[in-house]
Amino acid sequence: MKRNATKKAEGLFHLKVKTHSRCGRGAISSVSAAAYRGGTSLYDQRYGRRRTYSRKMEVIFSGVLLPEGAPIAFRDREVLWNACEAAEARIDARLFRELIIALPTQLSVEQNVELVTGYLSAMFVGDGMVASWDFHDLWSRPKGKPEAPLIHNPHIHVMLTTRTVDDTGFLGKQRAWDKADLVPIWRAAWASHCNHALAAAGVEVEIDHRSFAERGIDAVPTVHLGRRTAGNAKAWDRKRKHNQMARSARSSDSNSSSCERPEIERNARVAACTKQVAPKDDSLAGPTSSARSGDAQLFPVAAIEEPCDNCAGYQR
Numbered sequence: 001m002k003r004n005a006t007k008k009a010e011g012l013f014h015l016k017v018k019t020h021s022r023c024g025r026g027a028i029s030s031v032s033a034a035a036y037r038g039g040t041s042l043y044d045q046r047y048g049r050r051r052t053y054s055r056k057m058e059v060i061f062s063g064v065l066l067p068e069g070a071p072i073a074f075r076d077r078e079v080l081w082n083a084c085e086a087a088e089a090r091i092d093a094r095l096f097r098e099l100i101i102a103l104p105t106q107l108s109v110e111q112n113v114e115l116v117t118g119y120l121s122a123m124f125v126g127d128g129m130v131a132s133w134d135f136h137d138l139w140s141r142p143k144g145k146p147e148a149p150l151i152h153n154p155h156i157h158v159m160l161t162t163r164t165v166d167d168t169g170f171l172g173k174q175r176a177w178d179k180a181d182l183v184p185i186w187r188a189a190w191a192s193h194c195n196h197a198l199a200a201a202g203v204e205v206e207i208d209h210r211s212f213a214e215r216g217i218d219a220v221p222t223v224h225l226g227r228r229t230a231g232n233a234k235a236w237d238r239k240r241k242h243n244q245m246a247r248s249a250r251s252s253d254s255n256s257s258s259c260e261r262p263e264i265e266r267n268a269r270v271a272a273c274t275k276q277v278a279p280k281d282d283s284l285a286g287p288t289s290s291a292r293s294g295d296a297q298l299f300p301v302a303a304i305e306e307p308c309d310n311c312a313g314y315q316r
Contacts, residue, residue, distance in 0.1 A: 008204050008205055008206045009204060009205045009206075010205070010206065010207065010208065011104055011105075011106070011194075011198070011205045011206065011207040012102050012104075012105075012207065013102070013187075013190075013191060013194075013207040013208060013209055014100070014101065014102035014155070014224065015099065015100070015101045015102075015186065015187050015190050015209070016099070016100045016101075016224075017097065017098070017099055017183050017186070018097070018098045018100070019094055019096075019097050019098070020033065020094070020095050020096055020097075020098060021092055021093060021094045021095060022088070022090075022091060022092060022093050022095060023091055023092045024092070028095075029044055029046065029047060029051070029085065029095075030081045030084050030085055030095040030096050030159070031043075031044040031045075031046070031051055031078070031081045031082060031085060032044060032051040033081075033095075033096070033098075033159065034077050034080075034081045034132060034159060035051040035052065035053050035077075036051070036053045036056075037059075037134045037157040037159065038053075038059060038062045038077065038132075038134050039053055039054060039055075039056035039057075039058070039059035039134075040053065040054055040059075040062075040077070041053070041054050042077060042078045042081070043078060043082075044082070044085075045082045045085070045086070046082070046085045046086070057138070058136045058137060058138035059134055059135070059136055060109065060135050060136070060137050061109065061113055061134070061135035062077075062132075062133070062134045062135070063113075063117070063132075063133055064077060064080065064130070064131070064132045064133075065117070065120055065121060065124075065125045065130070065131040065132075065133075066125070066130055067125050067126070067127075067128045067129065067130065067165065069165070069166050069167055070130060070165045070166070070167070071165075071167055071168075071169060074130060074165075077132060080130065080132060081132075081159075083169055083170060084096065084161060084163075084170065087163060087169070087170040094162055095162070096159045096160060096161060096162060097159075097160040097162060097177070098157060098158065098159055098160070099156075099157075099158040099160070099186070100155060100156070100157055100158075101116075101155060101156050101158070101190060102153070102154070102155045103115070103116070103135075103154040103155055103156060104154075104194055104197070104198060104203075104205070104207070105152070105154060106198060106201070106203040106205055107197060107198070107201060107203070109135070109137075109154075111197060111201060112135065112154060113135065114197070115193060115194065115197040116133065116135070116156055118193060119189065119190060119193045120133065120158065122189070122193075123185075123186055123189050124158075124160055127177070128164050128165065128174065129160045129161050129177065130160070130161040130165060131158055131159070131160055132158070132159040132160075133156050133157065133158040133159070134156060134157050135154070135155075135156050136154070136155055136156070136157065137152055137153070137154040137155075138152060138153065139151070139152045140152070160177075162174065162177065162178075184209075187209040188209050190209065191207050191208060191209040194206075194207050195207060219246075220245070220246035220249050221246065222242070222243040222246050222247070223239045223242060223243060224239075225239055225240060225243070
């Protein structure tokens with residue numbers, strides 16, 4: 001007797017890992033970052049100012065998960081991230097690690113909260129990290145299309161500490177958490193947790209953390225756009241052009257022979273990714289700049305009330 005095996009539809013997988021520090025490109029205060037991601041108001045003791053982002057509308061849930069032995073006071077974000085700032089003396093200190101993860105649209109808010117709590121507890125909090133996370137979801141219509149149906153993009157921002165912790169507070173840096181080979185493990189674990197939650201909810205959808213190449217799929221992958229700003233306009237337009245070419249190459253597959261397809265995809269990649277680089281002239285190079293004590297003051301302090309990059313630009 002034959003079994004009717006039905007192939008499940010494929011859902012969206014997106015998991016991005018970033019590290020934030022006090023200096024360099026994207027320098028930020030961890031208190032300011034926590035206030036912005038949480039859509040709340042926190043007092044930053046290091047810089048003597050209040051960070052207020054309480055008008056943000058897309059934050060629907062926030063939580064803090066503590067490892068065993070951590071101070072109960074760290075459940076308060078203001079206490080937690082001011083303690084993080086106080087523990088770091090270096091001008092270029094790495095303050096926290098951030099994960100941005102897309103959530104399954106097929107699950108309810110409660111189911112997604114349960115999914116995230118289980119994943120963070122198993123992969124990070126169990127290893128000794130403090131996880132401060134925020135659930136964002138914003139329903140909207142595409143710009144210029146008032147008749148289009150509402151779309152949304154549920155996702156989370158997770159801020160992870162970089163130091164071990166006990167009942168007295170933060171201790172030394174844990175270098176084992178910096179290993180690059182942990183990221184594929186975190187990605188695979190998220191796919192596994194999601195697929196288990198989707199199956200438990202009776203949803204015939206599954207996600208896969210592997211790339212097209214790893215799965216043997218002959219297709220050009222698209223890239224995440226995010227929100228277009230004055231600072232990233234050129235890169236954003238380049239990504240959009242790549243996505244358009246990728247979709248065009250994929251749609252033309254039905255009209256192309258198997259021997260033509262690799263050439264189409266190769267041309268799409270080259271056209272989308274090639275940059276014009278000016279020839280290097282060592283005589284024009286200036287002295288290498290180093291971190292200065294004044295650089296620590298260059299933090300974004302304006303209360304930006306726009307949606308985060310993921311809410312604004314990665315909707316589906």
